[in-house]
Amino acid sequence: MLTDPTRGELLYSGKAKQVYATEDPRRILMHYTDGATAFNGLKKAEIADKGVINCRISAFFMEKMAANGVPTAFERIVGDRDQLCQRVEIIPVEVVVRNVIAGGLAKKLGLSEGTRLAAPLVEHFYKSDSLNDPQINEETAVLLGWARPWELQAMREYALRVNEILIEFWGGLNIDLVDFKLEFGRLNLDGAGCATAVVLADEITPDGSRLWERGTGRKLDKDVFRRDLGDLSETYRELYSRIFGAALR
Ligand SMILES: Nc1ncnc2c1ncn2[C@@H]1O[C@H](COP(=O)(O)OP(=O)(O)OP(=O)(O)O)[C@@H](O)[C@H]1O
Ligand SMILES: [Mg+2]
Structure with missing residues (x-):
């Protein structure tokens, strides 16, 4: 028994989370809180049960990714809000995949939200709260030493695979996957850091995704909180029920 x-x-x-050491230096515990923030921490709230819901949703998707050939840092859920994960060195380059124009892309280019892109668009952002996660390209990431070319290649391939899997899953629930953000990490394979692998880390949750109900366009993600569109706790409970086929306890 474990x-x-x-x-x-x-x-x-x-x-949204706290990271704790464990007795094993190769593993961490990731604790999901009920905290929600938007606009890089300017807007804050506590959302009832968000931590439990996101912990379970992310675990569900991470297991799905692993089963479909995308390596992840996730190992298992511990209790209600904690995940045991492999400890990785987070690559400070966030990967966003977009299927439909929305959010930052619409704002930056003065486009209206809702137009489907001809193919998935992969974007990169430098992970820096103090700089508000500025958009970069892969060349910048390599030249500034944030990621190696082969790592960026792996991140792109994994992100597009994740996109295919998520589109199919959400589509089955009559929900369109508009866009989402991923973080990747370096897993130390030999103890010395000479051999590393890129793995999917952090979370896959409605906090970092845009999910629009088909037909109605109703938002089922953190935009409900960002844009004051309703009760985020209720929205996440509804998503939870749709994913797992039963209400949260
Ligand atoms: N397997 C892992 N090993 C080590 N660190 C991890 C792992 N998975 C996620 N992390 C890091 O743990 C932190 C989780 O906290 P949270 O998501 O609340 O951060 P955040 O406030 O959104 O800040 P950030 O912008 O750094 O993500 C993040 O910094 C994330 O990069
Ligand atoms: Mg985060």
């Missing part, structure tokens, strides 16, 4: 890992030192306290 014994639960002990929660050690708090390594990082983020906007």
Whole structure:
């Protein structure tokens, strides 16, 4: 039987999660809180049960990705809000995949939201809260030493595979996947860091995705909170029921 890992030192306290050390230096515990932020932390709220819901949704998707050939840092859920994960060195380049014009892309280029792109668009952002995650290209990431060319290649391939899997899954629930953000990490394979692999890390949740109900266009993601469109806790409960076929406890 698996014994639960002990929660050690708090390594990082983020906007939606806390990262704890465990007795095993190769593993961390990721604790999902109910905190929600938008506009790089300017807008904040506590959303009832968001941590439990997102912990389960992300675990569900990470398992699905692993089963479909995308390696992930996720190992298993511990308790209601914690995930045991492989500890990785996060690559400071976030990958966004877009299927439909919305959010930052619409704003930056003065386009209206809702137009479907001819093919999925992969974008890169430098992971820096103080700079508000500016958009970069792959060349910048390589020249500034944030990621190696082969890592960016792997990240792009995995992100597009994740997109295909998510489009199919959400489509089955009558929901369009508009866009989503991923983080990747370097997994140390030899203990010395000489051999590393790129794996999907962090989370796949409605906090980092845009999900629009087909037919109505109703938003089922964190835009409900960003844009004051309704009760985010209710929205996430509804998503949870649709995914798992049963209401949250
Ligand atoms: N497997 C992992 N190993 C190490 N760190 C991880 C792993 N998965 C995720 N992380 C990091 O843990 C933190 C999770 O916290 P959270 O998502 O709340 O951060 P955040 O406030 O959104 O800040 P950030 O902009 O850095 O993501 C993030 O910094 C994320 O990059
Ligand atoms: Mg985050």
